[in-house]
Amino acid sequence: MRTGPAFHTHGRGRRVLHDSGRGGPSCHDRAVVDPVKENEGRGRQERDPDTRELTHLAAIREAQQREIALGLDLCLRIGELLLSSGAGAADVSATMQSVAASLGIRGVDVDVTFTSLQLTAQGAPDEPPVVGNRQVLRRALDYDQLTSVDHLVRTLLRKEVTLRDARAEMGRITSTGRSRPRWAVTVAWAVMCAGVGLQLGGDATVVGLAALAAVLIDRVQLRMQRRRLPSFYQQVAGGLVATLLALAVAASPLDVNVSKVVTANIIMLLAGVGFVGALQDALTGYYVTASARLMEAFLATAGIIAGVSGALSLGGLLGLPTPQLNPGSYSLQTVGMLALGSALAAAGFAYASYAPRRVLAPIAVIAAVAIVISRTLGAADLARAWSVALAATFVGLVAYHVAARLRVPPLVVVVSGVVPMLPGLSIYTGLALLSEGDGSVSAGLLAMVGAVSVAIALSSGVILGEYIAQPLGREASRLEQRLSGPRLVGPLKVVRPHRRRRGSA
Numbered sequence: 246m247r248t249g250p251a252f253h254t255h256g257r258g259r260r261v262l263h264d265s266g267r268g269g270p271s272c273h274d275r276a277v278v279d280p281v282k283e284n285e286g287r288g289r290q291e292r293d294p295d296t297r298e299l300t301h302l303a304a305i306r307e308a309q310q311r312e313i314a315l316g317l318d319l320c321l322r323i324g325e326l327l328l329s330s331g332a333g334a335a336d337v338s339a340t341m342q343s344v345a346a347s348l349g350i351r352g353v354d355v356d357v358t359f360t361s362l363q364l365t366a367q368g369a370p371d372e373p374p375v376v377g378n379r380q381v382l383r384r385a386l387d388y389d390q391l392t393s394v395d396h397l398v399r400t401l402l403r404k405e406v407t408l409r410d411a412r413a414e415m416g417r418i419t420s421t422g423r424s425r426p427r428w429a430v431t432v433a434w435a436v437m438c439a440g441v442g443l444q445l446g447g448d449a450t451v452v453g454l455a456a457l458a459a460v461l462i463d464r465v466q467l468r469m470q471r472r473r474l475p476s477f478y479q480q481v482a483g484g485l486v487a488t489l490l491a492l493a494v495a496a497s498p499l500d501v502n503v504s505k506v507v508t509a510n511i512i513m514l515l516a517g518v519g520f521v522g523a524l525q526d527a528l529t530g531y532y533v534t535a536s537a538r539l540m541e542a543f544l545a546t547a548g549i550i551a552g553v554s555g556a557l558s559l560g561g562l563l564g565l566p567t568p569q570l571n572p573g574s575y576s577l578q579t580v581g582m583l584a585l586g587s588a589l590a591a592a593g594f595a596y597a598s599y600a601p602r603r604v605l606a607p608i609a610v611i612a613a614v615a616i617v618i619s620r621t622l623g624a625a626d627l628a629r630a631w632s633v634a635l636a637a638t639f640v641g642l643v644a645y646h647v648a649a650r651l652r653v654p655p656l657v658v659v660v661s662g663v664v665p666m667l668p669g670l671s672i673y674t675g676l677a678l679l680s681e682g683d684g685s686v687s688a689g690l691l692a693m694v695g696a697v698s699v700a701i702a703l704s705s706g707v708i709l710g711e712y713i714a715q716p717l718g719r720e721a722s723r724l725e726q727r728l729s730g731p732r733l734v735g736p737l738k739v740v741r742p743h744r745r746r747r748g749s750a
Contacts, residue, residue, distance in 0.1 A: 310375060312408065316348040317364045317377040319412050323394055324355075324362045326419065328381050330391040331522045332656060332734040334531035337362075340398055340734065347402050359537035386517060388600040388657045389424045395654045395734060424599055427467075433597035434459045434513060437664075440589025441509035443582055444616065444665055450501050454494060455509040458487045462510060476541075477548045483514045484552020492560040504673060511549055512669035516594050518545045521660055524704035525733070550676060557680040583620060584613035587665035595661040604657060607647050611662045615640050619666055629695065633666050634702035634709075641710020656733040659707045666703055671696035 320341045327337045334357040341364065345353040352374075356363040360381050367374040397414055400406050406414070438459035442452040462483040469479045487510035491503035519538055526535035560566075591612030592605045600608070615636040622632035644658035671692050678689030711733065 313350055313366055313375050314377070315412065316345060316350050316408055317366060317375060319348075319408065319415060320344050320364055321362050321377050321379040322415050322419070323398060324357070325379050325381050326390060326394050327734055328357070328359075328362070330386060330388070330656075330734075331519050331660065332391075332654075333522050333525035333529065334358075334534040335525070335529040336734040344398060344401055347404060348408055357531065357534060359534045359541075386598040387423070388595070388598050388653075390418055390599070391734065392601055392653050392657065393418045396652070425596075430597045430599075431460055431463045433593045434463045435593075437516070437590045437593030437597065438509040438513050440586045440591075440593055441512050441665065441669070442505055442586070444586030444590060445505045445508060445670070446579065446582070447502065447505045447509075450499065451503075451505045454490070454501065454503065454506045458490050458506055458510050459513055461490065462486050462513065477544045480514055480545050480548025481552040481555075483510070484549045484554075485556050486552075487511070487514075488553045488556030489559075492556060492565050495560075496565050504677070507553065508669045508673045511553065511672055512590070512664070512667045514549045515546070515667045515669060515672075516664050518542045520700050520704045521656075521663075521707060521733075524701065525708055528705075528708060546672075550672065553673065554676050554680065557676060561680060580617060580620070584617055587616035588613040590665045591661050594664045595657070598657075598661070600657050600661065601651075601653060604647075604651050604653050607651065608658055608661045611640055611643055611647065611658065612665050615662060616665050630698040630702040633699050634706040636666060637663050637703045637706025638710040638713075641707035641712075642714050643710075644707070645711055645714035654734040655711065659711070659733060663703045663707060666699070668696035668699035671699060 323344060324337045324341045327340060328334070338355045338357050341355050341357075341362075342353055345364070345366070350366050350368075352367040352369075354365040354367075356365075362379045362381060364377045365374050394415070397406075397411060397418070401411055435456035438455040439452045442455035445451075447455070465482050465486055466479045469482060487507050491507045494501055494506070495503045518541075520542055523535055523538035523542055526532075526538060588609035592609040595605055595608050596602075618639055619632045619636035622635060623629055640659060640662040644655045644662060648655040648658050675689045675692030675696065678685040678692060681689075
């Protein structure tokens with residue numbers, strides 16, 4: 246009886262065919278066949294085209310995800326520098342969205358807060374999102390870096406640079422040191438305070454003392470900053486140094502109105518406070534970021550008040566008189582000194598904030614004209630808040646066109662141009678009246694309220710000027726979900742990625 250073939254395991258798992266039939270060849274005469282390997286080879290040949298295609302698609306998808314991650318990282322680094330330089334949340338969000346769109350990243354969602362940035366990209370609902378986060382910790386003003394990043398953004402939007410080159414340029418911007426030595430910044434602060442002293446009608450002694458106090462304040466704050474002390478304590482120390490120096494001079498035989506020195510140094514301390522960015526965030530709907538920035542501005546101003554009032558109280562305990570400030574009236578003879586002092590103050594602040602040199606002279610001219618407008622309207626019995634607001638509106642109107650011609654962000658011109666109009670006079674007057682007590686308390690509180698109104702008037706005025714100057718053509722349903730307002734940094738309009746047609750790859 247002939248039986249069929251049987252499979253048995255032989256050697257290393259090989260299956261050998263045996264024939265038990267009569268007269269058939271033995272297993273040594275038959276070829277050894279491995280059906281498992283034979284089936285695997287046949288299946289591999291059948292599946293190889295599909296496997297290669299799937300592997301190729303997976304590699305493409307991985308490369309795309311890697312490019313998206315690199316693009317989001319670039320957007321986050323740009324947004325971090327803009328936000329830390331005082332740009333509004335709306336400007337930061339619009340810039341990041343535009344850069345992402347220019348890089349071909351679709352489905353981008355931006356979340357901007359005072360201390361963190363988040364970007365999410367999801368090209369399709371069935372694709373996993375790519376999420377990037379970055380913490381914003383640095384708050385130092387550097388308008389040179391801000392200008393360089395603004396140029397990089399515009400180059401990216403014109404598609405004149407690749408992602409790799411843009412990342413390399415961004416690394417160069419952030420890793421390169423300051424554009425001018427630190428001692429030159431100290432001299433610029435001295436020039437700024439000297440200009441404010443001249444603007445207030447001070448003589449050569451007042452101007453010199455204001456410059457000396459500025460040097461001392463800058464050196465003290467620099468040491469505290471290197472020790473990583475919070476800015477509140479730096480502001481307290483600045484107010485103490487300025488007022489103690491003024492009281493020491495007041496106790497000397499010198500006949501000097503030291504209140505002008507204190508006022509000049511208060512304006513110096515107020516110059517770095519981000520009132521414009523805080524109000525811009527509030528007006529454009531970023532209320533969380535606006536609240537955080539207002540709190541930062543409040544703490545910085547409270548530090549100044551604490552330092553000045555503490556020094557005045559110490560002077561009262563020692564029996565030193567509290568100097569009062571009488572700004573006097575401005576005539577045609579003094580208006581020239583007023584404009585010159587304002588120009589020096591604005592240019593000094595811009596230089597100390599590392600603004601490009603080409604913009605210093607225009608900033609000085611804008612500030613001089615603005616202070617003359619403010620004083621002229623004030624002499625016509627217009628309320629101080631309104632006169633300052635109209636002068637700030639002029640700054641906003643002119644700043645957009647000047648910045649476009651000089652290729653700098655309007656924020657550089659706006660913030661520097663309103664520095665001479667900061668309410669240092671109102672703050673000092675209020676503190677001096679409060680230190681006297683008795684019936685002067687109400688007058689001191691009124692002066693402090695006036696200082697707050699002037700700060701709001703300055704910020705709202707420059708933003709209104711930018712609204713008028715920029716040809717926005719805003720369409721909330723097409724451009725943005727919320728009204729982003731005028732652009733002080735970055736592109737004028739949000740760039741959106743082109744929608745792909747159906748059936749296109």
